[in-house]
């Protein structure tokens with residue numbers, strides 16, 4: 001599961017131990033457990049370790065039994081019976097009669113014991129009662145793995161995990177480790193109970209609600225594991241609970257300190273102490289913590305770790321309802337402090353002036369306060385919090401948070417002492433509407449967009465030089481980050497971003513060799529909501545990657561003409577893949593550089609206009625040559641002159657062949673809604689056949705052979721008061737269409753006759769622009785205009801992507 005950057009980071013150690021924790025939602029019913037088996041088969045080696053929560057909401061049920069018992073409620077025995085039946089159902093659905101029998105017998109004995117404790121001393125055996133959930137769950141999964149896959153055994157955490165006290169759950173690592181090692185068996189897969197342990201006297205304890213996450217990281221520390229995956233019912237940690245905030249975004253990389261704060265505030269995805277064991281001094285290496293969905297194991301989840309600036313900007317919003325706020329001078333005393341620790345009270349505020357009590361301990365705490373005969377004020381409250389790295393130190397964030405929560409008239413605002421959260425204390429429960437409003441205000445629902453720039457030549461360089469200013473200028477680019485630079489052989493990929501102002505220097509210093517497979521692997525695992533590849537290469541080979549980009553949902557913008565002029569089946573495949581995955585493909589600079597011709601055609605087609613004809617001069621080089629040629633100097637002299645000025649390709653035959661113009665005409669005709677291929681456009685190659693295949697040097701030496709043809713063409717035209725221009729023309733006909741690229745004679749007053757040399761001109765006739773066609777004219781090549789045109793595409797792409805919302809799919813019991 002570890003996200004490995006194949007281009008430049010260290011490789012993960014393939015033979016390390018991994019811990020897999022399956023939460024209650026992943027083990028809720030037999031279908032879920034079957035899914036877990038598939039994950040185990042695919043992801044677990046024999047020496048990996050599995051940690052489990054109780055099945056589904058078994059712990060809630062055990063708490064409920066406890067309350068019924070305390071209240072001497074008659075419903076208790078039927079509630080016990082239905083709990084037993086639910087366990088029996090799981091055993092029967094998953095295990096054969098033979099493998100199920102020992103579990104049924106053990107369950108019978110447990111239920112007898114449970115009933116006895118509930119009826120006699122529920123208070124004294126609370127933790128033993130709660131432990132049944134995890135014990136049953138481990139027993140069942142282990143038996144099922146043994147039956148279906150490979151030998152497996154269970155470890156009851158009360159046999160090794162020693163913690164100081166129920167409040168802090170500080171692990172006694174040395175003693176625990178010794179006992180743990182003794183329990184390990186060779187060549188068998190261990191299934192370990194989460195949530196439970198023992199204190200130093202050997203009495204059962206629990207690690208608190210959602211404590212199995214903590215169990216998993218403790219196991220990782222004891223086993224020196226390299227990866228811990230928390231398999232749950234949602235494919236990562238989101239910027240808010242995705243069940244109720246549809247615009248919540250997955251946080252692909254969550255900084256440790258932010259995850260810790262989320263846990264402290266009671267967010268269900270991570271237990272407050274989950275990260276503690278991972279900073280255990282004796283750990284010789286970093287442990288990677290992942291959150292993934294057991295319902296969609298192939299989807300990359302969230303990774304918790306230490307990351308750079310981009311991940312640190314991630315924010316999330318969380319709420320806690322049905323709390324009690326307890327205020328009293330008495331709470332500042334040492335006596336109160338000790339007493340509250342015993343009740344596992346969460347002290348949200350750092351001033352000891354008040355405490356917030358979570359629902360499940362409210363009764364105990366209020367009873368204790370009543371019996372202590374002290375003056376206290378108890379108020380029902382709720383909390384809503386924004387959590388992010390150093391969020392409390394960002395004045396604008398606090399102001400936004402206050403504005404967003406204003407309508408709920410908070411009693412007070414709290415800034416956590418670590419600065420990673422700001423909290424509003426509310427008089428009433430935080431509603432879904434309020435949570436959504438706060439989420440929107442804090443995150444602007446903005447998606448994080450990664451940018452990979454391919455092609456660092458002329459246009460790439462100018463594009464990058466414009467990038468820092470563009471990023472700071474446009475609101476829609478606020479969360480866009482340069483993360484990759486690709487040359488033809490070397491690449492620089494940084495999940496944490498590349499400073500765009502130093503892009504070139506960083507590339508030169510740090511770029512590494514890459515191949516297509518490594519690149520695709522990274523692109524398949526990138527930690528951004530959206531990824532845009534900006535293709536500024538002239539490379540046909542690179543355009544072959546588009547199919548895979550689109551299949552991965554990656555967006556492409558750029559000036560590369562190859563893909564847009566590929567043959568019809570391939571082009572249609574690209575379009576349909578992009579539309580299936582929602583990939584954007586913008587190429588306004590493939591024709592006429594920054595001139596908005598692609599845009600205009602797209603817009604006409606989208607608006608319902610019907611294009612009848614597209615014509616013009618599409619090559620800056622050929623525009624210059626024929627605007628300048630008046631037969632006073634030979635054509636070949638002019639051509640060499642243009643070449644010396646850098647106005648032609650290094651081999652000018654590429655310009656003279658008309659191929660490039662042919663591709664551009666194809667692209668435009670397609671945008672107008674016609675289906676055709678390159679071979680449907682006839683093209684006049686201005687290079688005589690004899691000169692087409694010889695070397696460039698020989699061609700330049702024999703260039704004069706072109707002269708007679710152009711001199712003749714020029715004088716023929718002049719005789720009719722006309723001029724010669726290299727023209728592209730696509731026209732709809734009654735039989736279909738006609739498309740050609742050739743040297744044409746035009747009247748001197750024709751729109752194409754007197755251009756500024758190098759300019760392109762595009763003339764579009766349509767139903768709406770019929771008698772007086774639409775003309776777009778201007779420089780059709782050049783570094784600035786092309787790079788500027790790509791930036792224009794980038795802004796539109798980011799605006800579109802920011803508006804996109806991906807509803808989160810949660811499959812499970814919730």
Ligand code: ADP
Pocket residue numbers: 022023024025026053210231232233234236237238239240241242243267268269316810814
């Ligand atoms: P498990 O049973 O695997 O331990 P939990 O039910 O304890 O899982 O926690 C996962 C649930 O937490 C998800 O179903 C989700 O609805 C909820 N949740 C709340 N806040 C978030 C968040 N910020 N990101 C992801 N899930 C969240």
Ligand code: ASP
Pocket residue numbers: 023024053054059060133194195208209210211212213
């Ligand atoms: N079963 C326990 C609970 O529901 C522990 C856990 O699921 O992590 O809180």
Ligand code: MG
Pocket residue numbers: 023024210213268269270
């Ligand atoms: Mg949980």
